[in-house]
Amino acid sequence: MNQDSTKISLTNRSKMVSNKKMTLIERFYLPAIFKGMSITMSHFFRKETTIQYPEVKRPFSDIYRGLHVLKLDDEGRERCTACGLCALSCPAEAITMIAAERKEDEKQLYREEKYASVYEINMLRCIFCGDCETACPKEAIFLTNRIVPSEYKRTNFIYGKDVLVEKADARVDVSKRQTPEVLEFKKDKTKSHNK
Amino acid sequence: MFKVTIDNKSIEVEPGTTILQAARMIGGDVVPPAMCYHSELKDSGGKCRSCMVRVAQGSAADPRPMPKLVASCRTEVMDGMVVENLTSPQVVDARKAVVEFLLLNHPLDCPVCDQAGECDLQNLSYENGTSVSRFEEEKRTYEKIDIGNLIQFHPNRCILCYRCVYAADQLTDKRTHGILYRGEKSEISTFIHQAVENDFSGNMIDVCPVGALTDKTFRFKNRVWFLKPMDAHRECTKCSGKATIWFRGDEVYRVTGRKDKYGEVHDFICNECRFEKKESADWTIEGPRKIESYSVINQNHYRNVVIPSVINPIKETME
Numbered sequence: 344m345n346q347d348s349t350k351i352s353l354t355n356r357s358k359m360v361s362n363k364k365m366t367l368i369e370r371f372y373l374p375a376i377f378k379g380m381s382i383t384m385s386h387f388f389r390k391e392t393t394i395q396y397p398e399v400k401r402p403f404s405d406i407y408r409g410l411h412v413l414k415l416d417d418e419g420r421e422r423c424t425a426c427g428l429c430a431l432s433c434p435a436e437a438i439t440m441i442a443a444e445r446k447e448d449e450k451q452l453y454r455e456e457k458y459a460s461v462y463e464i465n466m467l468r469c470i471f472c473g474d475c476e477t478a479c480p481k482e483a484i485f486l487t488n489r490i491v492p493s494e495y496k497r498t499n500f501i502y503g504k505d506v507l508v509e510k511a512d513a514r515v516d517v518s519k520r521q522t523p524e525v526l527e528f529k530k531d532k533t534k535s536h537n538k
Numbered sequence: 539m540f541k542v543t544i545d546n547k548s549i550e551v552e553p554g555t556t557i558l559q560a561a562r563m564i565g566g567d568v569v570p571p572a573m574c575y576h577s578e579l580k581d582s583g584g585k586c587r588s589c590m591v592r593v594a595q596g597s598a599a600d601p602r603p604m605p606k607l608v609a610s611c612r613t614e615v616m617d618g619m620v621v622e623n624l625t626s627p628q629v630v631d632a633r634k635a636v637v638e639f640l641l642l643n644h645p646l647d648c649p650v651c652d653q654a655g656e657c658d659l660q661n662l663s664y665e666n667g668t669s670v671s672r673f674e675e676e677k678r679t680y681e682k683i684d685i686g687n688l689i690q691f692h693p694n695r696c697i698l699c700y701r702c703v704y705a706a707d708q709l710t711d712k713r714t715h716g717i718l719y720r721g722e723k724s725e726i727s728t729f730i731h732q733a734v735e736n737d738f739s740g741n742m743i744d745v746c747p748v749g750a751l752t753d754k755t756f757r758f759k760n761r762v763w764f765l766k767p768m769d770a771h772r773e774c775t776k777c778s779g780k781a782t783i784w785f786r787g788d789e790v791y792r793v794t795g796r797k798d799k800y801g802e803v804h805d806f807i808c809n810e811c812r813f814e815k816k817e818s819a820d821w822t823i824e825g826p827r828k829i830e831s832y833s834v835i836n837q838n839h840y841r842n843v844v845i846p847s848v849i850n851p852i853k854e855t856m857e
Binding site: 424425426427428430431442443444455456457480481533535 | 645646647648649650654674677757758759760761763764834837838
């Protein structure tokens with residue numbers, strides 16, 4: 344190191360450390376202890392900031408981005424056509440899928456000719472940005488206000504269609520995530536998107 | 539040599555060159571899009587009208603402008619011709635209308651279509667079209683027909699560019715499909731089911747600018763932008779053997795001809811190379827295929843990355 348290094352300051356916040364001797368009162372430490380304790384005690388009478396999580400839950404925003412859902416349409420058919428745009432837009436590369444062709448007798452299961460036979464999201468990779476939801480042209484994937492639970496094994500965080508696809512008898516309401524314009528557009532049943 | 543000016547850029551070309559070919563010689567933004575014109579197929583072009591340009595000056599001898607927009611793939615240049623492509627608002631307007639017409643009956647099933655990501659119609663509408671449709675009527679639909687066990691045919695997606703008809707005429711000695719009926723009712727068909735079985739029939743997939751003819755062995759297997767295209771060749775007695783093979787990991791998903799930046803294949807390959815040689819051991823790999831930078835196939839692939847040098851004021855003093 345050369346001499347100039349002491350002069351370099353990147354933030355201009357450095358302070359000179361003083362090394363002066365403490366007075367007698369200061370050396371008792373008691374006034375300083377009382378001062379510190381009074382600050383601590385004053386916090387006992389303030390409003391609590393912690394909540395007891397599993398028993399008490401904070402109110403969630405309507406557009407909270409949590410666990411994904413793969414939506415079914417009004418007739419209970421899967422909306423996802425495995426177009427791959429969610430996987431393409433995913434910045435964390437968390438989504439993978441395998442497409443398959445719909446058979447003649449599966450028309451009540453899948454909305455279009457092609458469907459995702461495997462659809463997996465790695466929840467450890469996912470950063471819950473919601474880009475998949477934005478990219479989806481079929482209104483198939485949405486993020487919901489549900490939390491991804493903790494697990495003991497890493498492999499358990501790879502969520503397949505069994506978890507992601509909503510159940511026909513327990514629909515997940517995502518209407519709050521959609522703009523009024525979208526909800527208005529969805530009422531127009533002449534559009535092929537809404538049929 | 540004829541001097542022609544397109545969008546204020548001049549070039550000297552041989553007599554008999556079309557405006558589109560001259561524009562491609564200049565390159566860049568002055569090139570009009572083309573859906574039905576294919577440089578390897580004689581007589582192709584003049585169908586889709588997406589390459590319309592305005593001729594502001596017919597020639598040096600007769601400087602009057604042409605009264606209407608002309609199809610640049612079918613109009614030959616004259617000496618001293620001045621052409622406006624994107625500089626003319628009339629052309630931009632007309633092209634927007636052409637896109638709207640081409641999309642009238644197009645099903646817009648890109649999420650399902652295997653061509654998505656390398657589709658000329660997607661590029662055309664993305665660059666020149668609007669994002670909304672004014673069409674309220676029912677789209678025209680056709681009964682699905684089975685034209686063979688190698689090629690999947692989707693009549694609804696067809697834009698009637700005739701490229702596959704010319705390809706079958708000019709690459710093979712016997713064409714078994716064609717356009718039936720007239721006008722709004724025209725459709726590609728074979729009359730007899732499963733009739734397409736020529737050894738070069740697979741090239742119809744490559745020349746098809748939309749997803750009307752797609753590879754049945756690749757159907758719904760993967761999206762093109764998840765695959766890695768590699769140039770490769772093999773010894774083939776029937777064709778040039780020059781192809782692009784599309785990998786995911788070590789697995790070959792499909793084999794296509796080598797498309798240039800205008801989506802045109804110049805080395806046509808046979809069905810054996812295209813449909814049967816799906817092992818990487820069958821091919822000699824030449825290297826990664828260069829794909830135009832705007833293509834979605836290039837998404838998340840980084841080439842020629844320059845790592846920026848970090849400016850660190852205390853670096854020298856630290857050392």
